[in-house]
Amino acid sequence: MFGAYWTPKILGEVNDSFVKVFKAKGEFVWHSHENEDEFFLVIKGQLRIKLKDTEIILNSGEFFIVPKGLEHLPYAPDEAHVLLFEPKGVINTGGTPSDKTVENPEWI
């Protein structure tokens, strides 16, 4: 559909935010975003978001907003497609750079 797992692509800009999509499978990395809330809406499949003390399970059509500063670990048992809404400057891995970091997402 749109390339590698955990690689957000930009669909459009809405004021100071981007609408992005990404394909998920397996585990991402624990991270947080110091100043930005992130909106996740599952388009296909199931996305799970581990928090320190609980776990959010999102099926297609369901959403969750990760508030700024909250440590979270997105993962997907099987392939899932997810829409993201977040401020333009957000880096996918937040304050935890790794080989999964995408500094400049592509537009599609």
Added chain:
Amino acid sequence: MFGAYWTPKILGEVNDSFVKVFKAKGEFVWHSHENEDEFFLVIKGQLRIKLKDTEIILNSGEFFIVPKGLEHLPYAPDEAHVLLFEPKGVINTGGTPSDKTVENPEWI
């Protein structure tokens, strides 16, 4: 599902924006938002957005971003459910107040 047609309800806040949903049927009103882009994602049914020189047809799972300043008329031949993403201060009828104006959307 969530009350009257063309009455946006707030699902959550993401930084300076609200995520809203509304139920559409029939015509809304021609209007524009001077300073805000609006993101529309159709969840169920079909939403059409008339622009001055064309018409956007959005089926379930499809989205469109109405850029700031652009006159638009949303309408739905049959009932549709739509997710909206826009800055907190946006009034649904923009610069064209009417009996469809919702000044302070409810949270659900």
